[in-house]
Amino acid sequence: MNITRExxxxxxxxxxxxxxxVVAQLRGDPxxxxxxxxxxxxxxAGVGLNLxxxxxxxxxxGHAAFFGIGGYVTGILASHAANYEPLFxxxxxxxxxxxxxxxWPIAIxxxxxxxxxxxxxxxxxxGVFFIMLTLAFSQMIYYxxxxxxxxxxxxxxxxxxxxxxxxxxxxxxxxxxxVCFTLLILAVGLSAMxxxxxxxxxxxxxxxxxQRMASIGIRPFWLSxxxxxxxxxxxxxxxxxxxxxxxxxxxxxxxxxxxxxIMVFVILGGNRRLLGPVAGAGLYILAEHLxxxxxxxxxxxxxxxxxxxxxFAPGGVIGILTRRRGDV
Amino acid sequence: MSEVILEIHNLHKAFGALQATQDVSxxxxxxxxxxxxxxxxxxxxxxxxxxxxxxxxxxGSIVFAGQRVETWDAAARARAGLxxxxxxxxxxxxxxxxxxxxxxxxxxxxxxxGFFRPALSDRHLTDPAQAHIAHAGLEGREGxxxxxxxxxxxxxxxxxxxxxxxxxxxxxxxxxxxxxxEGARQLTPILSELRTSAPILLVEHDMDAVFALADRxxxxxxxxxxxxxxxxxxxxxxEVRASYLGEEA
Ligand SMILES: Nc1ncnc2c1ncn2[C@@H]1O[C@H](COP(=O)(O)OP(=O)(O)OP(=O)(O)O)[C@@H](O)[C@H]1O
Ligand SMILES: [Mg+2]
Numbered sequence: 001m002n003i004t005r006e007x008x009x010x011x012x013x014x015x016x017x018x019x020x021x022v023v024a025q026l027r028g029d030p031x032x033x034x035x036x037x038x039x040x041x042x043x044x045a046g047v048g049l050n051l052x053x054x055x056x057x058x059x060x061x062g063h064a065a066f067f068g069i070g071g072y073v074t075g076i077l078a079s080h081a082a083n084y085e086p087l088f089x090x091x092x093x094x095x096x097x098x099x100x101x102x103x104w105p106i107a108i109x110x111x112x113x114x115x116x117x118x119x120x121x122x123x124x125x126x127g128v129f130f131i132m133l134t135l136a137f138s139q140m141i142y143y144x145x146x147x148x149x150x151x152x153x154x155x156x157x158x159x160x161x162x163x164x165x166x167x168x169x170x171x172x173x174x175x176x177x178x179v180c181f182t183l184l185i186l187a188v189g190l191s192a193m194x195x196x197x198x199x200x201x202x203x204x205x206x207x208x209x210x211q212r213m214a215s216i217g218i219r220p221f222w223l224s225x226x227x228x229x230x231x232x233x234x235x236x237x238x239x240x241x242x243x244x245x246x247x248x249x250x251x252x253x254x255x256x257x258x259x260x261x262i263m264v265f266v267i268l269g270g271n272r273r274l275l276g277p278v279a280g281a282g283l284y285i286l287a288e289h290l291x292x293x294x295x296x297x298x299x300x301x302x303x304x305x306x307x308x309x310x311x312f313a314p315g316g317v318i319g320i321l322t323r324r325r326g327d328v
Numbered sequence: 329m330s331e332v333i334l335e336i337h338n339l340h341k342a343f344g345a346l347q348a349t350q351d352v353s354x355x356x357x358x359x360x361x362x363x364x365x366x367x368x369x370x371x372x373x374x375x376x377x378x379x380x381x382x383x384x385x386x387x388g389s390i391v392f393a394g395q396r397v398e399t400w401d402a403a404a405r406a407r408a409g410l411x412x413x414x415x416x417x418x419x420x421x422x423x424x425x426x427x428x429x430x431x432x433x434x435x436x437x438x439x440x441x442g443f444f445r446p447a448l449s450d451r452h453l454t455d456p457a458q459a460h461i462a463h464a465g466l467e468g469r470e471g472x473x474x475x476x477x478x479x480x481x482x483x484x485x486x487x488x489x490x491x492x493x494x495x496x497x498x499x500x501x502x503x504x505x506x507x508x509x510e511g512a513r514q515l516t517p518i519l520s521e522l523r524t525s526a527p528i529l530l531v532e533h534d535m536d537a538v539f540a541l542a543d544r545x546x547x548x549x550x551x552x553x554x555x556x557x558x559x560x561x562x563x564x565x566x567e568v569r570a571s572y573l574g575e576e577a
Contacts, residue, residue, distance in 0.1 A: 198434050198442035198450070205431045208420040214402035215380065215412055216435035216489060223440065 005322040010275045013318075014185075017043075017282065021177045033173040034245070035289060039282050040180040041241045046265035046277025047187045048234025053263065054272035055195050056227040057207030062118065062134030063262050065141045066111045066232040068254030070239025073107040075249035076151055078159040098163045100170075100179075104240055111236030112229050114141075119228035123221060126210075135256060142254040156250025163244050170244075180241050184278070187234050192274055194230070203227055235262065264302070268309055270316030279317045330358040333497050333527055334379070334410075339388035341371075341378060341551075348374040349385065350551040356497055361519070361528045363538045366548035367571075372531045373415055375548070376501045379529070380412045381405040393496055407438055409496035413486040413503055415531075419474045425485055426470040429457040432492035457492065464488035465518055480511040487518065491525070498528040504537055512537050539563070547571075 024032035052058040080096025088094040122133040162170045206220035243249045269280025291298035334356035341349035348371040377383045381402035430453045464487040504512045546556040
């Protein structure tokens with residue numbers, strides 16, 4: 001593998017993300033570890049969205065739906081397990097669980113099923129209609145969660161104890177960070193693999209010139225639907241981790257604000273850059289934490305920065321740091 | 329007479345009151361270049377689009393390799409071996425020459441759902457792609473992004489992508505458009521050789537190229553074919569001279 005500038009920048013970004021919680025651990029500062037964990041989780045959500053938004057060119061303004069579904073699946077399974085209440089009790093019994101290794105795949109599959117339906121319907125349109133449809137579907141799910149009393153409705157659902165992972169104490173903040181960080185790395189690796197594959201090549205073609213695809217025998221719809229679903233699944237995994245970090249889920253995870261935030265991670269860090277969302281989420285949390293102390297209007301300044309990025313540096317932070325031209 | 333690969337019968341297409349295709353019938357035979365000429369707005373591109381499956385005819389039939397294909401979408405026709413190039417260059421601008429052609433090879437193979445192996449290190453894709461790139465006269469330009477190519481090179485890239493489909497027929501819509509006389513001279517032998525891989529339905533305004541290349545010519549005027557014949561027959565046809573070739577011909 002030849003070492004490009006992007007590889008160097010990427011390594012630095014990851015090294016920083018690891019260094020912060022390790023140093024915080026040595027200094028006995030669990031709050032900072034939690035902050036770094038939040039970055040890893042948000043970055044994972046962004047890596048998921050980047051697949052659809054960056055590589056697939058699908059401007060989804062509804063990824064909060066998948067983030068929230070991941071969160072709710074986690075909260076529901078965990079609270080049923082904690083209360084010894086079966087999820088379903090009829091001809092057979094389905095119990096909740098507090099095992100992350102069970103919760104994750106369930107969260108991923110449930111979100112994937114939602115994504116198949118939402119994607120198949122939304123992909124009948126394109127451009128601004130696609131954006132609006134993804135937004136509409138996610139808001140429908142948001143309002144459903146608000147008005148669904150069984151799991152806390154508007155107030156959300158607390159589940160008091162962190163879920164479990166074999167052989168690792170998940171109450172140790174640094175351990176939980178490692179779990180989240182490892183999943184982030186796996187997701188980045190998976191993204192890298194997908195984007196270089198035959199599928200990735202075709203997906204990029206469909207993004208650049210969808211009309212042309214048919215004349216070489218490829219139907220863009222199936223490419224787009226597939227990446228939309230994979231993207232949703234990654235974001236749902238992030239949602240599950242986020243619920244576990246807070247031991248709490250609420251409709252806020254499903255709200256369009258959340259969709260916007262995930263989009264900010266991607267665009268700020270660098271659309272279509274493998275580690276763009278990691279840099280974006282890191283800067284976002286940093287800005288929230290530092291600027292938020294001084295000014296309640298920090299989001300206003302974030303807005304300005306975002307505007308500058310979109311206008312002058314479409315490759316985001318990673319783009320600025322690597323300054324490669326036109327390459328994919 | 330050699331085998332007919334593409335057969336169009338009584339095709340009609342109207343855009344509102346405008347009859348863009350009127351009762352068009354034509355054939356494309358193995359080994360030939362069949363040129364389709366006619367003034368601007370005659371309906372040449374519209375006919376190509378109907379054959380390629382991008383727009384639906386109002387009536388009539390299209391038989392390709394023995395099968396009725398009117399109801400097939402464009403992707404299905406491309407996979408069945410109908411390759412086309414566009415009057416206005418249409419490639420993937422951010423991709424390199426190699427990526428564009430590899431993508432077309434992969435489309436022809438019908439295998440775009442591989443997730444694991446990197447496409448650009450798959451010899452089953454890159455070997456044929458390299459061959460098509462060389463065939464189209466773009467050797468040495470594999471690593472250049474399509475957006476950075478000259479106009480003429482982009483036209484050649486279109487040919488390479490069409491070749492990648494290993495087609496049973498080419499539909500080339502003004503492959504020389506905007507290339508200038510020098511570019512046209514370069515492309516003429518490439519197209520001439522192309523007919524040995526598959527017959528070509530060639531839409532072209534450059535009459536020197538058409539007369540040099542065509543085995544048969546059809547003349548389309550206001551959506552209607554007014555004459556079909558050999559180069560000599562078309563040059564001699566008084567109606568064609570009046571309506572299209574003009575006085576100087
Ligand atoms: N989608 C469309 N809707 C309405 N009219 C159309 C459409 N496409 C083409 N036309 C009209 O049909 C006629 C034939 O157009 P077409 O592009 O097929 O001509 P052409 O022979 O390819 O011309 P040129 O030599 O300029 O490329 C023109 O009058 C054009 O304006
Ligand atoms: Mg035309």
